[in-house]
Amino acid sequence: MSNTIQAKLQGIRGMPDVLPGEAEFWELFEEAVRSWLKSYGYRPIRMPIVEPTPLFKRAIGEVTDIVEKEMYSFVDSLNGELLTLRPEGTAGCVRAVIQHNLIAQQPQRLYYIGQMFRHERPQKGRYRQFHQVGVEALGFSGPDIDAEMILMGARLWDDLGLEGIKLQLNTLGQPEERARHRAELIAYFEQHQDVLDEDAKRRLHTNPLRILDSKNPAMQPIILGAPKLIDFLGEASLEHFNAVQQVLRDAGLPFEINPRLVRGLDYYNLTVFEWVTDRLGAQGTVCAGGRYDGLIGQLGGKPAPACGFAMGVERLVSLIRDAGGEPLPAGTDVYVVHQGEAAARMAFRVAEGLRDNGVDVVLHCGGGSFKSQMKKADSSGAMFAVIIGDDEVAAGEVSLKPMRDEGDEQKRVKIDDLADAIMNTMLDCDEEEEA
Numbered sequence: 001m002s003n004t005i006q007a008k009l010q011g012i013r014g015m016p017d018v019l020p021g022e023a024e025f026w027e028l029f030e031e032a033v034r035s036w037l038k039s040y041g042y043r044p045i046r047m048p049i050v051e052p053t054p055l056f057k058r059a060i061g062e063v064t065d066i067v068e069k070e071m072y073s074f075v076d077s078l079n080g081e082l083l084t085l086r087p088e089g090t091a092g093c094v095r096a097v098i099q100h101n102l103i104a105q106q107p108q109r110l111y112y113i114g115q116m117f118r119h120e121r122p123q124k125g126r127y128r129q130f131h132q133v134g135v136e137a138l139g140f141s142g143p144d145i146d147a148e149m150i151l152m153g154a155r156l157w158d159d160l161g162l163e164g165i166k167l168q169l170n171t172l173g174q175p176e177e178r179a180r181h182r183a184e185l186i187a188y189f190e191q192h193q194d195v196l197d198e199d200a201k202r203r204l205h206t207n208p209l210r211i212l213d214s215k216n217p218a219m220q221p222i223i224l225g226a227p228k229l230i231d232f233l234g235e236a237s238l239e240h241f242n243a244v245q246q247v248l249r250d251a252g253l254p255f256e257i258n259p260r261l262v263r264g265l266d267y268y269n270l271t272v273f274e275w276v277t278d279r280l281g282a283q284g285t286v287c288a289g290g291r292y293d294g295l296i297g298q299l300g301g302k303p304a305p306a307c308g309f310a311m312g313v314e315r316l317v318s319l320i321r322d323a324g325g326e327p328l329p330a331g332t333d334v335y336v337v338h339q340g341e342a343a344a345r346m347a348f349r350v351a352e353g354l355r356d357n358g359v360d361v362v363l364h365c366g367g368g369s370f371k372s373q374m375k376k377a378d379s380s381g382a383m384f385a386v387i388i389g390d391d392e393v394a395a396g397e398v399s400l401k402p403m404r405d406e407g408d409e410q411k412r413v414k415i416d417d418l419a420d421a422i423m424n425t426m427l428d429c430d431e432e433e434e435a
Ligand code: HAM
Pocket: 087, 088, 089, 090, 118, 120, 125, 126, 127, 128, 129, 130, 131, 132, 134, 135, 136, 264, 265, 285, 286, 287, 288, 289, 290, 292, 307, 308, 309, 310, 311, 312, 313, 314, 315
């Protein structure tokens, strides 16, 4: 025996496990999300978790926090290719759409659900592996799809019973408009060099717009006085922005225009938005997105407009839990206990037969006395125990014991009648609950 003390194996910091108890909330959330997406005509797409690093550099932008310091990148030791664990889904989705020519015939409404990876400082609501539901509409140019995507969010919060998620809206205009604003912004911040922090100084000539997003209290007065993009927008951009707002007003959806909303990824133009709550502490943005008309062309596709958003699953599940949401019931319908070799063989047949009839069954595995098996049946949350011993085998029957209803007695049931007996009792229970 080796007496080397082995380090305890632990998961990676910032990449939490989702354990049973919590995971049921995730399933509840995903179920609601899938039916909500279907109701708006969105279809699923699944992309790899790993993509070539240049994809993210080109899509998200070289001078962004994500690309500069948060990507999990590595060299594929077999062929030397530089790869990255996806920090977000839009780049991969657009890459797949171009590669498979998906929007040649008609625009596409697509969604994906899955892990993303960013090497951030972990804290509540901010993880190094987190999950997003991403929603992308490719090939649509009008403000109608932007507005529809925003209204979709409002409906989901409602479906999930979540309150207090507020909409912030902004427009980033078009690249030429931003370029003129940017030049003015640099000139303005150059006049206030003494107040800029290190981060801002570094960004002054690479990404001055991000300075507007700084949380540094000392810089707030000069940020407030900075030239505003809205004053550089042309007629078409303003019209697009107004049209989005009009639909939201018509739908009675309140929003706040936040000129400082610039987003942390470079691919956006025109509409950008974030859904924010104050119930999650510092990490209050639960959903964010906007229009990205340049990205498809920039990644080598035939230029086409697009718009999308993604939401943080961890943050939303946490809100659902805090709001007292009910997880999916953890229990099964039936727990089958059995003793003896013939009973074990019959137990398999009975369990599969019940499943054929749509009944959820946990078959006891691992032996043990009837008493210890019944304890497990009880803690499984099952509505019934099906008990099989030598007597039952000899009679071609099972004993059916209701576990949740005190009044009901254990009874013998012929195997062929078992599914009906269980289904009928479950239906009676549902009706009683509804009455
Ligand atoms: P994003 O703003 O980087 O946008 O992320 C979207 C959402 O993902 C955030 O609002 C937040 O809820 C969640 N999120 C981001 N980082 C973390 C983290 N470290 N831990 C937990 N949750 C996080 C995008 O990713 C864009 N691809 C959205 C988009 C789609 N735009 C157009 N289409």
